[in-house]
Amino acid sequence: EVQLQASGGGLVQAGESLRLSCEVSGISFADYAIGWFRQVPGKEREGVSCIDTNDGSIFYADSVKGRFTISADVAKKTVYLQMDNLKKEDTAVYLCAAGPVMWRGVRVRVGLGRHEYDYFGRGTQVTVSS
Numbered sequence: 839e840v841q842l843q844a845s846g847g848g849l850v851q852a853g854e855s856l857r858l859s860c861e862v863s864g865i866s867f868a869d870y871a872i873g874w875f876r877q878v879p880g881k882e883r884e885g886v887s888c889i890d891t892n893d894g895s896i897f898y899a900d901s902v903k904g905r906f907t908i909s910a911d912v913a914k915k916t917v918y919l920q921m922d923n924l925k926k927e928d929t930a931v932y933l934c935a936a937g938p939v940m941w942r943g944v945r946v947r948v949g950l951g952r953h954e955y956d957y958f959g960r961g962t963q964v965t966v967s968s
Contacts, residue, residue: 846909
C-alpha cells in the first residue's frame, strides 16, 4: 500500500518558518519523484515544489521561489519542505504526492502538474496570520 504522510503544519505569523515532512512508504524513490502541492478551498490544487532523487532535479512554483526549499533523505524515505518568510497567501493544506519517473519505458522529467502524479497523500494544515 502506498502511503504519503505529510506532517509539520501549524499556525505561524507572517515572516516565520515551518518545515514540513513527507514520509513515503510502499514505493521507491528510484521509481517516483515526490512533489508538494497545496490546496485552498474553492481553488485548484497548486504544485509547489518537487524533487527527483535520481538526478537531483528540483522545481519550484514561482510563488515560492527563494522562500521554500525542498530536500530528501532517501535512507529515511522522507521529503522535506522548508518554508521560510511565510506569507498569508501561503495558507493552505499541504500534501505530498508521488509521480512516476518512467512512462512507457522512457525516462520523464516530473514537474508540478497534478496529472503527472499517481498518488496523493493526506495533507497538513499551514495557517499564516498577518
